[in-house]
Each structure stands twice: as structure tokens, then as C-alpha cells.
Amino acid sequence: CTSCAVRIKSGQIRQPEALGISADLREQGYALLCVGYPSSDLEVETQDEDEGILAPVWKILCAGAC
Ligand code: FES
Numbered sequence: 001c002t003s004c005a006v007r008i009k010s011g012q013i014r015q016p017e018a019l020g021i022s023a024d025l026r027e028q029g030y031a032l033l034c035v036g037y038p039s040s041d042l043e044v045e046t047q048d049e050d051e052g053i054l055a056p057v058w059k060i061l062c063a064g065a066c
Contacts, residue, residue: 003047004033009057011042038066 002020008029015036018026031044042060 002032006031006033006044006046006058009043009045011044011060012039013037013042014039038062040066 005021008031013031013036015021015026015031017035018032021030021032033044038060041062043057044060045057
């Protein structure tokens, strides 16, 4: 559905099962959080559903679990 799509601004994420996003978009830094596994702390840009654009930036801390 891609409602969890984000653009990675910093950090690393593994997403071996992200079938809903093309390899090209992955190379551009896009990821699906529902099937992503952080390999480090992340800073991601989220999608504003009303605007249809990437908007707020969130920091996701893996707190030593990655
Ligand atoms: S692709 Fe639908 S919630 Fe992630």
C-alpha cells in the first residue's frame, strides 16, 4: 500500500521484503517502514497524505537493538 513509505535522510535500513517499492526508488533512498529493519539510528522524511509530498522529519533511535 506504501502508506508507510519514507525517505531515509541518514542511517541505514535493511528491507529485503519491500516488494512494494522499486529498486530504483530504494536507490533514491525510499523505504517501507513496515518491512524495514534498522541497522542504525535513522532520520527519515515522512509523507504528508494531504499534500502528497514528503514532509516532517522523524528521528528513529534503535536504542542498541540494531
Ligand atoms: S506498505 Fe503498507 S504499511 Fe507498509
